[in-house]
Amino acid sequence: MRSRVIWRMVFGVYSVGMMVLLNWPRIRLPKFEILNELPGGADKFWHAMTFAGFTLLMIPARILPAKGWEPVVGAGLIVGGVSILSEIVQQAVPGRGFDYWDIVADLAGMAIVVVPWLYFRLRKGAGEVRNGASEAWRGRGLG
16 A cells, blocks of 8 residues: 555656646757657657656556556556647647647557556466466356
């Protein structure tokens, strides 16, 4: 319980900082030469990393009351909504604007976290079922 509170505090601070940075007029982030070689350049890289961090912190904070793989899918849906909403809000910010490629970069950042997590979680679950050790099976008296 205590660790959940700490994760929620860290997630809250990160979320506020992310919203400030995403809606700050003409923010200058570090640009590295290698990042300029990526499609979309450094801007899309920072979008992806920002939303990867947002997703990564949302899962252990357990914002959604679910178990198993459901919090990860829920986190993905929330991150997708926040991504679209942040782009809509940026239309009203001087020096910022709506960009579909920013949404794509945000979703790519979310996928960097969600896809491996789901893969390993579902793989682990499949192994438990094969070994007859699944909690769901035991709870029903089937294991």
